[in-house]
Amino acid sequence: MFRYVARSAAGKNLLRRGYATESAPDRKVAVLGAAGGIGQPLALLMKLNPLVSRLALYDIANTPGVAADVSHVNTRSEVTGYVGEDQLGQALEGCDVVIIPAGVPRKPGMTRDDLFNINAGIVKGLCAAIAKYCPNALVNMISNPVNSTVPIAAEVFKKAGTYDEKKLFGVTTLDVVRAKTFYAGKAKVNVADVNVPVVGGHAGITILPLFSQATPKANLPEDDIKALTKRTQDGGTEVVEAKAGKGSATLSMAYAGAIFADACLKGLNGVPNVVECSFVQSTVTELPFFASKVRLGKNGVEEVLGLGPLSDYEKEGLEKLKPELKASIEKGINFANQI
């Protein structure tokens, strides 16, 4: 375990002095996979978040350097690096939010499901440790394929007797981030004003942006909506191809992961009306997990919001995505339950 807390000559803890946000409650956040492409910038962004008081950075390698580096940033949280399975329990103990970007990323030509064989086992192991060391934490699952890793996590928690459907989230915020950016460009509106819900799941056609509900309204022609939908669905592949074998989205994902974790922390702290899209246990459709708008509160999910009115094109997209999403969910459940 590596703890990096700046101390004055008198031994006073400098990182805990003089910040206006110190009245915010103590909140411990862990990043599992913190030395990776997403993990490093995400660690930095969480270090910048004044709602975090303790930041635990865990990976199977290279966390001491990342933790030392991030710990020098003069913000509220105390940073501790943990490396290797022996230190996973300490990293998790007392956590309010656990963010999981651990696992392998895609290379060109791969689907997210091609990552299943490696990442399913990684997620299963990490979730077993969460059940043991911080069963009440909100879990933000980034590792792909999210459509399967979230159901795996749910099964692991059920087996451990700790499952609370209000506390498990598949992070689909990057789909929303992309939909907002692409819509703003096409509609020529200020991107900061844009809202677009994205529902379904987090792979290919299971990603369903609801541009009919986008604000500010722009009345874009149907062809533009179709092109925006396709670009949002293929956003991850666009990055994978541009990186040409060096991985998938990391910087935009860290940004998206930081937005979602911040929303979770605000909900825990009692900030009213915090709403983000996320892949959660759901009764919005007949599928057991589904991404939609979710209101976050003191216990995690406060309310899973419905889809709202859909255009005919979106209704068609919704029916088309269901078989693939159902199969990915079942694949995760079956994996977690095999002996």
Ligand SMILES: NC(=O)C1=CN([C@@H]2O[C@H](COP(=O)(O)OP(=O)(O)OC[C@H]3O[C@@H](n4cnc5c(N)ncnc54)[C@H](O)[C@@H]3O)[C@@H](O)[C@H]2O)C=CC1
């Ligand atoms: N939900 C989403 O929107 C997105 C998800 N992803 C997914 O996030 C995952 C990570 O991507 P990158 O950071 O680019 O990969 P990366 O390979 O750069 O980093 C992954 C990190 O996980 C660590 N790791 C591996 N096994 C571990 C274990 N058992 N415990 C803790 N750490 C472990 C590795 O040591 C490495 O540092 C991938 O599965 C990728 O597909 C990526 C972008 C967007």
Ligand SMILES: O=C([O-])CC(=O)C(=O)O
């Ligand atoms: O496409 C990938 O493999 C990574 C990812 O999930 C995304 O960027 O949306």
